Amino acid sequence: MSASSVTQAPARQSSAPAAPSVWSIAWRTLKKDLRLEWRSKDAINSMLFFALLVVVIFSFGFDPTAEESRRIAGGLLWVAILFATVVALNQTWTRELRNQVLDAYRLSPAPPQSLFIAKTVGNFIFVGILEVLMVPLFVVFYNLRSVGPWWQLLVVAVLATWALVVNGTFFAALSIRTRSREIMLPLILFPISIPALLAMVDATTSILTGDNSPVFWMRLLAVYDLVFTTISLLLFEPVLNAE
Amino acid sequence: MKTLFRLLLAVTVLLLGYGFCQAMYIAPREATMGDVQRIFYYHLPSAWVAFLLFFVNFLASAWYIVRRTDGADALALASAEVGVSFCTIVLITGPIWARPIWGIWWTWDARLTSTLVLWLIYVSYLMLRHYAAGGQVPVLAAALGIFGFLDVPIVYMAIRWFRTQHPQPVIGGGEGSGLDHRMWMAVLWNLLAFSLLAVLFVWTRYNQALEERALEEAHAQAALAEEELR
Numbered sequence: 001m002s003a004s005s006v007t008q009a010p011a012r013q014s015s016a017p018a019a020p021s022v023w024s025i026a027w028r029t030l031k032k033d034l035r036l037e038w039r040s041k042d043a044i045n046s047m048l049f050f051a052l053l054v055v056v057i058f059s060f061g062f063d064p065t066a067e068e069s070r071r072i073a074g075g076l077l078w079v080a081i082l083f084a085t086v087v088a089l090n091q092t093w094t095r096e097l098r099n100q101v102l103d104a105y106r107l108s109p110a111p112p113q114s115l116f117i118a119k120t121v122g123n124f125i126f127v128g129i130l131e132v133l134m135v136p137l138f139v140v141f142y143n144l145r146s147v148g149p150w151w152q153l154l155v156v157a158v159l160a161t162w163a164l165v166v167n168g169t170f171f172a173a174l175s176i177r178t179r180s181r182e183i184m185l186p187l188i189l190f191p192i193s194i195p196a197l198l199a200m201v202d203a204t205t206s207i208l209t210g211d212n213s214p215v216f217w218m219r220l221l222a223v224y225d226l227v228f229t230t231i232s233l234l235l236f237e238p239v240l241n242a243e
Numbered sequence: 244m245k246t247l248f249r250l251l252l253a254v255t256v257l258l259l260g261y262g263f264c265q266a267m268y269i270a271p272r273e274a275t276m277g278d279v280q281r282i283f284y285y286h287l288p289s290a291w292v293a294f295l296l297f298f299v300n301f302l303a304s305a306w307y308i309v310r311r312t313d314g315a316d317a318l319a320l321a322s323a324e325v326g327v328s329f330c331t332i333v334l335i336t337g338p339i340w341a342r343p344i345w346g347i348w349w350t351w352d353a354r355l356t357s358t359l360v361l362w363l364i365y366v367s368y369l370m371l372r373h374y375a376a377g378g379q380v381p382v383l384a385a386a387l388g389i390f391g392f393l394d395v396p397i398v399y400m401a402i403r404w405f406r407t408q409h410p411q412p413v414i415g416g417g418e419g420s421g422l423d424h425r426m427w428m429a430v431l432w433n434l435l436a437f438s439l440l441a442v443l444f445v446w447t448r449y450n451q452a453l454e455e456r457a458l459e460e461a462h463a464q465a466a467l468a469e470e471e472l473r
Binding site for chain 2: 180196227235
């Protein structure tokens with residue numbers, strides 16, 4: 001029996017009398033996911049090592065000077081994070097397939113949105129941890145020093161990470177239903193994410209080099225987040241229950 | 244229905260022929276670009292048809308999510324497939340024109356890049372349809388169709404931030420952007436012909452998709468009946 005089904009059972013019992021809100025169910029699912037991850041560290045470890053490999057391989061591919069690396073680091077960093085995110089996203093739902101946990105969830109009266117919110121926030125936290133660990137590595141490996149105000153990078157990081165995980169979590173739920181699901185996720189996630197990727201890379205580069213204002217790109221990321229969060233919440237129910 | 248289809252087929256073939264004459268012989272030679280410009284009479288209608296079909300795909304996908312009819316899903320599939328084909332024509336005719344005029348096959352300009360991204364999105368849509376299994380394909384595909392279409396304006400905004408190299412729209416543009424009367428005719432006739440051609444393709448593919456489904460259903464029923472006999 002997997003740990004996920006064990007930890008979910010007491011949570012449901014304690015909240016049975018009064019119908020729990022979307023948020024409390026989401027919170028419980030998130031806690032369960034975080035605990036599972038804390039015990040196994042599957043997603044974080046594989047993501048981190050994968051990203052590390054990408055960074056090292058990139059640095060063999062290019063041999064940049066400090067000025068050049070400032071211009072390309074944004075792109076390298078986000079591409080590395082994108083690839084690593086896919087590794088984590090693939091594990092999000094496969095974990096729920098064991099022991100038919102996902103089917104149990106579909107049968108339960110819990111709103112599907114809370115499951116989606118919990119999974120997205122969980123992935124956001126995992127990718128956030130990855131970024132916190134990766135950025136110092138990038139700074140060391142590529143001799144980075146930001147010319148623009150560095151706090152803007154934080155805003156970009158939050159917006160960009162949400163853009164990656166909100167679509168990624170949704171498409172992972174789509175691709176879990178297909179043959180060769182590990183390959184399917186990037187095939188449908190990357191084309192849709194192109195504008196977000198463009199925005200995050202250019203915002204980061206603008207801040208690092210201090211040449212342009214990143215405001216347009218930050219706004220675009222915010223719009224992207226808003227549009228796709230809304231549509232994911234609306235469409236998650238039919239996708240989860242697709243037969 | 245069959246008569247209407249044959250009539251449409253005949254009209255489309257005639258119009259395609261007439262549009263070809265218009266584009267190749269009647270429209271005057273472009274002053275600076277020469278005959279290469281004539282590819283425009285196919286480039287523009289293909290682009291128009293592709294964008295229109297992606298919009299149809301979006302409507303059909305949304306309709307499927309709301310109503311769950313087989314017809315909506317068949318229409319979504321047909322419009323995406325035909326749309327991707329026409330979008331491919333756009334992406335092929337573009338570089339053929341660009342090479343002699345710009346001296347390069349491809350440039351990462353706003354319109355070119357957005358069209359390419361659009362093509363990628365709908366190819367991924369077709370991939371999902373291909374790889375997903377069984378009765379859940381329509382829902383998953385419809386969700387992706389809606390995502391893809393909502394992405395289009397964002398793609399366009401993001402990519403327009405780069406410098407634009409594609410020729411500005413000559414139709415209805417500012418001063419000195421007018422087309423010769425005969426060029427106009429060539430554009431319009433081909434637009435009409437290509438739109439009808441697209442309708443014809445989508446119609447055929449739509450019917451085929453529905454028939455495929457009916458056949459699968461019949462096979463399943465037959466298998467069940469056989470099981471019962473035993």
